[in-house]
Amino acid sequence: MSGEEFVPLSLTPLLIGVFAAVACALPGNFLLLRRQALIGDAISHVVLPGIVVAFLISGAISAGPMMLGAAGAAVVAVVLIEAIRRLGRIEPGAAMGVVFTTMFAGGVLLLEQTDTSTVHLDVEHALYGNLESLIWLDAIGWSSLLDAEALSNLPVELPRMALTLVGVCLFIAVFWRALKISTFDEGFARTMGIRTNALGLGLVITAAVAAVAAFDAVGSIIVIAMFICPPAAARMMTNRLEAQIGWSVGFAVIAAVVGYVLAGYGPLWLGQQDAVSAAGMIATISGLILALAAVFGPCRSRAGAPAGV
Amino acid sequence: MLLDALLLQLGYNATLVAIGAALLGTAAGITGTFLFLRKRALVSDAVSHATLPGVCIAFLLMAALGGDGRNLAGLLLGSAVSAGAGLWCMNWLTRNTRLAEDAAIGAVLSVFFGFGVVLLTVIQTLGIGRQAGLEGFLLGSTAGMLYSDALVIALGGAATLFLVLLTRRPMTLVAFDPEYSAARGLPVSKIDMLMMGLVMAVTVVGLKIVGLILIVALLIIPPVTARFWTERSEHVVLLAGLFGGLAAYSGAAVSASAPNLPTGPIIVLMSFVFFALSLFFAPNRGVLAAFLRHMRFQRRVHLRQGLLALAQGQAIYEALTLRLLRRAGLVRADGVATERGRARAAKALRDERRWEVVRSDMAHEATAALYDGLRDIETVLTQDQIAEIDRRIGGPQEVPA
């Protein structure tokens, strides 16, 4: 394919997809090991009420308030889950189920009650996103990458997602050692003076920020898939955390690229006219990768439970 | 209008849907209780999301065979098949790989749903008539429903409830104590499968009413709500059924009474209202009751420790202890014990000794188990027993300063 076609139509969505996938997969590794994999699921559900409320307050579809609303909703959800879990002495899964279904239901109801006919805000969009539409109209080819004017018209989602990815990487890098220790052995981490509760909340907030930014660009379905599938597949490949992170990033990139290409061009190869959902396809590919890793991965089974336990 | 809806005055379809919803809600509450007691509540989330590809494939198949792609019974059959596939994947992942159940749930949920979304866009692009309200399965929509569809839902709800009632006894046993059940020769894995089958049935019947994203609420919220009110599992089952039925019935009725009130979300919000009320106001397990109890308990602990410290002439470091002692008139403002304080302290110390005797004597084993550092010994022993213990300890020894 020529640069004239690829750069304006596919480069930016592809990059956004890759950044979103990696930004979610990175914290996903720790969530997975902490048995909090479904936090991503909960967060992506509550993003909807967040943006609806932001829309009602600000009266317009603009990125700033919507991101704020979504992030606020994610924090509210996490706090509520924790509160219900502790106050009601309810197991975390059930507490999560109560909170995210209720908040999602509230979001849908608000949306139905609001006149959104003039703006592009609906449940389907929230679920699938619209990766394909994030094109770079000003680009005319590879040379546009050096053209300041064309660059200034990049879809805003791209720099935003890139920035989020940098932020996520920074968090993981700075707290790497503390995260590793407290994920492995929380009691020991506390005796070392690590503030495990604050660190755990920081991790969830980082995940929420990644989810919100990714959600804005690609919809919630990718978010859930990327939190879980690449880290889970990476888990089957290695017994070292450092290597697991590497594998998960690789898998996330492959899923994003292959999924995007298949969604855009697969139907053409089959003689159909229109593309299918890129978000859905990326999630599907990540599932296939997980399936392959689960069947063939060298470290797919549990390390033997120690004798005497 | 609302009253009409609650009294089933809105026509055949609305009435059928409301009755179907009530039956379904009851069945979901009961089924969900078993899941909840097995600590597997979110399994239902994977099952429900896994229905989407099945719905789409069934639509495509029926359309390809020249039929009406929208036949509800056909779509529900498809959803059941793919939910079963999702369940199988999840079990396979947890059994054969190192993944924990939560990761398996999330993986199945997102991948099946993602694939379903791909199929939805395929259906859109194939241009087979209208997409025919398949999105209705996401969030549930009962508006403008065909009479035959309403009938399917009402019958499906009744059938599910019947099944649940039929199998509730072995399910309760397994949910409560799987090992004991296995030891008694119950086929635990088969009953677990049956439980999952019921979850699937609830999900499938609920797809059109509540939608696949929110059906999980019907399985989770009522049992959690019911748990606040009772410690007995059979009562949790009953209450969960009741809460689920009420929420679904009133939700369906409210939704039918006005436009722009989607059924699924209304039912979920109704359930949440019951939950929130229970969380705060339930006796015993409710937050309010627990908070009051904890405050009382903490005061007792501090008071007791303060008295023992007084009796043994130790300094008291904790501000709360001092404040409580002062307020009870047991110490003066300068921290010195009052007359009454000394008497109470001596009594506390003596009780502590009596407990020591009780706890080291096998004859008192049952009583000793009641020891919690706070209980007054008079409440567990007779005067004669106490006198006997005092005789062993000997007369009052060190009278505290």
Place this chain on the structure above:
Amino acid sequence: MTVELASIEGQRPDGQEREQDLSKSPLSIRGLTVTYGEKPAVFSVDMTVQPGQMTAIIGPNGAGKSTMLKAALGIVPPVSGRVQVFGRPLEEQRARIAYVPQRASVDWDFPTRVIDVVLMGLYRELGLLSRIRGEHKARAQECLERVGMADFAERQIGQLSGGQQQRVFLARALAQGADLYLLDEPFAGVDAATEKAIISVLKSLRAAGKTVVVVHHDLATVAEYFDNVFLINTRRVAEGPVAEAFTEATLQAAYGGRLATTQVSQLAHKA
């Protein structure tokens, strides 16, 4: 039968002397109460650990042994009580404490190697960002050698036996270079070789002037391994040198009817 009520009658110096006492003790606990729900696991317990000695915390199942240790370390929140480490608040003295948790408390399927686990013990020294250098690795390796696990450095931790895992935990504690070592049931479910290896490491720590506190469940080895015992059954039952505090009467008081009288008299140290 008259029972000596150590917890009540023990010598209670007045406030001032006690304060001095506290400043010398590696670990002193006053009025510690911890509850799970409404049921106290530990009630109003005082403990004063003697420096440079080995102390066993013993008591029947559910007597609050582990809970007391965890509360002393700030892992579980107490309802009331005061903990001092070398005469200072716990938070200031974290670097001087090493803790070996119960083996069952972690996910053994975690993606990490034996050497990585030992390196975790250097966290306070390394902080968040500084790189792990050769000297750190060498120190971790040396700690593994001391517990006889040097050949297993590259293994994933789940591939070890229970006893080997316990020794890795001990190596991690050694890497911390602490002055006070707290071990929670280190001998539970381990093989004889591991038990021997652990006890010899602990004795070498004592020889180096360190203080060791062990939650222990095997009454038969108390007199052989330890200098002091602390008997607990929700409340403190007795505390002191083995010869004085580990007697028929104190065991009877701690275990009540749970030990047969013959057993008790066999176990109790006859000094």
